[in-house]
Amino acid sequence: MRDKKLPDDYTEKLKKKIKKWGADLAGIADLEPLKELKVNPPGLLEGFTRAVSVAVRLPSAVFEQIKDRPTPIYASVYQTANRMLDEIAFKTSVLLQSDGYLSLPVPASQVLDRKNWTAAISHKAVARMAGIGWQGKNLLVITAKYGSRVRLVTILTRAPLKVDGPVKNRCGECTICRDACPAGAIKGVGTETHYRDREEAIYLERCAGKLSGEFAAIPDVGVPVCGICIKVCPFGRGKVF
Numbered sequence: 001m002r003d004k005k006l007p008d009d010y011t012e013k014l015k016k017k018i019k020k021w022g023a024d025l026a027g028i029a030d031l032e033p034l035k036e037l038k039v040n041p042p043g044l045l046e047g048f049t050r051a052v053s054v055a056v057r058l059p060s061a062v063f064e065q066i067k068d069r070p071t072p073i074y075a076s077v078y079q080t081a082n083r084m085l086d087e088i089a090f091k092t093s094v095l096l097q098s099d100g101y102l103s104l105p106v107p108a109s110q111v112l113d114r115k116n117w118t119a120a121i122s123h124k125a126v127a128r129m130a131g132i133g134w135q136g137k138n139l140l141v142i143t144a145k146y147g148s149r150v151r152l153v154t155i156l157t158r159a160p161l162k163v164d165g166p167v168k169n170r171c172g173e174c175t176i177c178r179d180a181c182p183a184g185a186i187k188g189v190g191t192e193t194h195y196r197d198r199e200e201a202i203y204l205e206r207c208a209g210k211l212s213g214e215f216a217a218i219p220d221v222g223v224p225v226c227g228i229c230i231k232v233c234p235f236g237r238g239k240v241f
């Protein structure tokens with residue numbers, strides 16, 4: 001496969017196409033700073049120079065129904081969003097490939113190591129570097145427009161797309177997610193960039209234990225979801241302060 005020069009408007013046209021396929025946000029990250037990340041397999045990023053980050057917004061009414069635990073509707077919407085994202089990532093990869101650039105869709109929600117709870121690559125790190133949002137106290141990517149009410153996917157590519165920069169963290173003094181977490185897992189610590197590791201922001205075992213044990217066992221839920229730190233975030237509720 002040969003690499004060729006891209007027309008000036010290629011990146012914008014690609015983002016428009018991705019949105020036509022059902023995405024709400026799309027951004028481009030330079031892979032260089034992300035090479036620090038632990039990935040699985042270790043050579044995953046070799047040969048790629050950019051990552052496309054894609055976000056799909058979740059319907060707000062689903063969160064309004066969540067009180068102190070995930071609902072069967074949320075579990076279903078979670079799976080639908082994953083399917084949509086996987087399909088968008090698949091189509092984006094094939095499009096980039098037919099334009100001459102090797103590209104790899106990374107699954108939206110595939111856990112490869114269940115002991116350490118890790119995947120092929122962190123979609124949140126990619127999304128942050130692609131300007132989709134900042135890393136909030138809930139450890140999730142918070143977008144200015146939809147809060148954390150988005151799910152994410154990544155496409156690795158060698159297309160020399162125009163890069164977007166990270167955005168400023170806007171959590172400020174807010175600790176609503178910490179106070180609402182049903183597992184008492186969120187520490188309420190802020191970061192201007194990103195946390196060195198997850199333990200800086202959350203007690204991972206408390207979160208993972210609650211979700212994969214109690215919540216996944218709820219009839220008709222069946223998957224490790226929660227949704228409460230997403231629901232309470234003022235950015236998702238449209239109240240920005």
Ligand code: B12
Nearest residue numbers: 108118119122123125140141151152194196197208226227
């Ligand atoms: C395993 C997993 C879990 C596990 C472990 C959670 C955890 N906190 O790691 C469990 C089952 C507990 C879980 C829970 C949840 N999850 Co989850 N989970 C994943 C999964 C599959 C892998 C995460 C992973 O590999 N982590 C490894 C660590 C090292 O990375 P990390 O957590 O992203 O954090 C580091 C980086 O982001 C880094 N970073 C940030 N910016 C930068 C920039 C640079 C340059 C570098 C080097 C690093 C860096 O800083 C962090 C600390 O080191 C991802 C999908 C994916 N492939 O990313 C979804 C994902 C993270 N989960 C998601 C969600 C929504 C949830 C839940 C809300 C459940 C739900 N759906 O209701 C909770 C929230 C928990 C919480 N507050 O953190 C979404 C997040 C969307 C968003 N808006 O941010 C993701 C991205 C799935 C998706 N496709 O959208 N999850």
